Amino acid sequence: MKANTHGEKALLAAEKLVEKMGGMENSPHTQDLPLFVRGDTPSYAGIATFLKTPYIVDLDNVKDLDVAFVGAPFDVGTTFRPGTRFGPESMRSISKLFKTYNFEAGIDLALELQMGDIGDIYSIHQIDREMEQLSSAISSIVKQNVFPVVLGGDHSIAYGTIMGVTKAVEGNIGVIQLDRHLDMTPLMMGEKMHDTPLYHAGSIPNLDPKNIVHIGIGGWQNDARAAAGTKQRGQTVLTVDDVVDLGVDKVAEIALEKAWANGVKAVYLTVDVDVIDSGISNGTGWPEPGGLLPREVLRLVKKLAEPGLIGMEVVEVSPPYDDANQQTALMGVRIICDTLCSLVVNKRLPLK
Numbered sequence: 001m002k003a004n005t006h007g008e009k010a011l012l013a014a015e016k017l018v019e020k021m022g023g024m025e026n027s028p029h030t031q032d033l034p035l036f037v038r039g040d041t042p043s044y045a046g047i048a049t050f051l052k053t054p055y056i057v058d059l060d061n062v063k064d065l066d067v068a069f070v071g072a073p074f075d076v077g078t079t080f081r082p083g084t085r086f087g088p089e090s091m092r093s094i095s096k097l098f099k100t101y102n103f104e105a106g107i108d109l110a111l112e113l114q115m116g117d118i119g120d121i122y123s124i125h126q127i128d129r130e131m132e133q134l135s136s137a138i139s140s141i142v143k144q145n146v147f148p149v150v151l152g153g154d155h156s157i158a159y160g161t162i163m164g165v166t167k168a169v170e171g172n173i174g175v176i177q178l179d180r181h182l183d184m185t186p187l188m189m190g191e192k193m194h195d196t197p198l199y200h201a202g203s204i205p206n207l208d209p210k211n212i213v214h215i216g217i218g219g220w221q222n223d224a225r226a227a228a229g230t231k232q233r234g235q236t237v238l239t240v241d242d243v244v245d246l247g248v249d250k251v252a253e254i255a256l257e258k259a260w261a262n263g264v265k266a267v268y269l270t271v272d273v274d275v276i277d278s279g280i281s282n283g284t285g286w287p288e289p290g291g292l293l294p295r296e297v298l299r300l301v302k303k304l305a306e307p308g309l310i311g312m313e314v315v316e317v318s319p320p321y322d323d324a325n326q327q328t329a330l331m332g333v334r335i336i337c338d339t340l341c342s343l344v345v346n347k348r349l350p351l352k
């Protein structure tokens, strides 16, 4: 049967996937009830690791993973609303809603990847030392050919995570950030706060600032000097209007061309959830109305992942400001799952 619609294509893919799983009869849902929760049902029960993947207690076992979920519970870099120290636990708990199977793509992440939750990077409430911690942790993960998925944390952590990636890669890296804010202020109140990470990342020797791309910037919360500095460093900025006028696919194409230019070896993706319209997900440090729609963000990350990524993070989920449905955390989880899905579909994961 030829598939005419996306729906038909997805149903055909599901049939093939079930064959791979051992057929319709081999279902955990029709077997006798176990006494204790060990699998993915009931969804609300069990220990809330990310996507209910195994908790990797022994860090010597990280090398066996393809994807490592790791929290960065840090909010000392916030300049207004704190709370992102609870971001990792919130994304972990709401990730219980998700299965590892994606309908449209017809793949199951758990069949394609060894995934594990390695816990949190130890947080020190001193920004420069925290960046050293993050940088060492992320570089050790990347050096083991494991794809890090960092659960933030405020956006100041991006300086540490990006530094960690640059230490692990021979040659230059590029960075794509989705954000309503440039995060290009040199210092705020004398410190490397969460509106500064892309400025400092652009001073790392093997990260040419011309390979930094910003998508979704706009509104009333940016700094004119930071914007002028962004231009002086030759960075690319694509606004929400660009997404509206050019379309998501064209914006992704421009972003990839700039991020991968001049022999870049790998690209890192940093997603600030405030890029999504604050009318939809408001649980974040600096909500700015007029951002992207969830489906635009999801299509963007799908496209941006096509040529491969070296790692990713979702930052600025601030549960004290989120609603009772954990809407913002839910979007954070979805962004991660959709990115991983695209990496698998395009055979960019596993890395080994």
Ligand SMILES: [Mn+2]
Pocket (backbone or CB within 6 Å): 155, 179, 180, 181, 183, 194, 272, 316
């Ligand atoms: Mn940001």
